[in-house]
Amino acid sequence: RWNAPVSIAMHTPGTDYQPTIDAIKYLRECLPESHLVRTFTTFHLYFSTKHIPKTVAKSSEVLKTPYNCTLPPPYFNVSSGHLYKSQKKLLYPVNVGRNIARDAALTHFILASDIELYPNPGLVKKFLEMIARNDAYLQRKAPRVFPLSIFEVEANATVPRDKSELQDYLRTGKAIPFHKRVCASCHGVPQSKEWMAANETDELSVFHIGKRTGYFRHWEPIYIGTHADPHYDERLSWEGKSDKMTQGYALCVLDYEFHILDNAFLVHKPGIKVLQKDNRRAMLAGKTNQLIRKIIYPELKIMYGVRQGCVV
Template sequence: MYNLRMPRLTYLKICCCNNSRLSLPKLILVLLVAVIVLQGVHMFLLSRIQNHAKRESKTADNSEIGEMIKRIYESHELDATGSYHVIANVAMCEKCLPTGAPMYEKYEITIVTQTSLNNLHHIVNMASQWQGPIGVTVFAFDDGIVNVLIAIATLRKCHPVVLKTVTFHLAYPLHRFPQNLNNAYDTALVSCEELPKVFESKVPNYSFDDIQYPHNMLRNVAVKNTKTEFIFMIDIDMLPSLGLRKDFSKFIEVADRFLPNLTAFVIPSFEAKLNVSFPADKKALLKQWDAGEIRPFYYEVCWKCQRHTDYDTWKEIDGSQLKIAYNVPWKDPWEPFFITRRFMPTFDERFKQYGFNRISHVCELHVAGYTLSVLSNAFLIHQGFKQPEKFHSTKTKELNMNRMLFRKFKEELKMKYPYSQKRCY
């Protein structure tokens, strides 16, 4: 409480009233001094209020990070090999919380993806475009885990669509636990303007020294913790066509009555030059394709990995509404992106680094009896042209190692699906 010392003000009043000879200039001076004093008191009190607000804000920020650290310590989940600590739902989307809005409807789709810190910023564009549930597993290790927690909390604070729709999971190698995690409870968030600096790591996913990037383990974590019936597995630097989520939900609600459950709905994938405007629909995409601004995905890097989508046929299909354009039997080494039910064969977690991590999964779907159906009015665009010279230096070595594993994998499928007449070739 403040002690207001009235005697001085009383003395001023008495002097003003009893001294009839007090000149007008002196009176003005006295009043001016009083105004300055009152302004000083006002600024002091305002400063205290602002400082208190800042402390409250910092406490809220710390609480977000503190909750994630708590989940790390409380999680006892490991991957199938016992090599990675997995923290599912380290930060849940607002709509996913029990106290939030109702859970997503039956025919809803969740984008599932994975990344390290250096590509996590793409989640903002993805969430803004998708406007629906997204699950992303973030890979980190050592003190980089604290940076990931700061990034997640700041993204949720600065981008309401991320807070509302994105659920984050975390995974790290058991032998690379962060040493400074206990001291991170009081870590303050960076400002929204400073957030891009957090993502300035120049190290690509495949170049973590002695750490192998476990794509498929991260994907399995995201799929396992999905709450919707359908999933859409894509890379974090890709964007789906506008309206795809709602269009597919309407389509599958009708088509589900006659389509087999084992269907993978292929979304033709493309890559666009940087800073090219995103096409509003298929008609706009075709114009940009003709102009050389957009081309089929992996056109230079591995055309045989995508050409079985049959882009020439897709180009001629009417794009006025979403429907199945045609079916394509799987052929090695086709690796399309697709939407399917979440209860599918898991990704083989032995495939790490570059090569065969997605091909192996689509191959198994084929052997398991899935139909690959290309959708007519949907597409996926990677931001930037993929070019062979921009890959990491150990790509060829990793590709050769995973090729040997893929051969073994195909032989194992014969035993896993003994009654299947389909093979991976």
């Protein structure tokens, strides 16, 4: 599906560290696809200084002891409640992971995405062919990124492999735009209805150039960018929500263009999200909003300035 380099950051505090090492070994050694994992994937483990594992092996030593492939996968039948992170009620520092994975990537272009978002097959090859076809395009002065449209599919559905199949899913209700029932404006993409109606073509092209303003001022795009793009704020957690909003503000103030690709998309791991009451997350989201409003937003204005229409 991806067939290109992958840089994965994994949060492994305390006793979560060793099972993660075992899982990496299993993926590298025990699957029919293990040669692809060894060829393309680098793993980067991180944890807070307050929750350092009892032993941390040197990276050069970690893989010297092979995994016993007759054993079941280390991640089989493990619930989130059994994790050290859950037992200690730790927050998931998602933006630390995003920055680590991005900084460790060796490629020029990067798709900073979450592991449960699946790109359509052939995306990397077609994207690089699009760039190669448009040499003059690379000379454009305006900073730009290439957002991907994101969708959810029903729990029993297979992940669509191309745009034509995705369109069938959308027509029959098996697929919906990402977070439509949770936060539609967070992932509403400019010209999305026109994008969904446009027929698939063999090549990849820019469908529309949008901005993070107006109705889309709270847009949290996931995009193909480069190492030159602003980092994510590491004070924000997954549980506190709004973790990509501050970076979105920076992109807006820096006058980034959002070059939306026509035949490229992401599909979340099957299962359509609905809004659920979660008192702990609501409390943490309130604290996050205060942190952004009182501390982070004033800092962003100093670092990047202001621009009419740009909001956090």
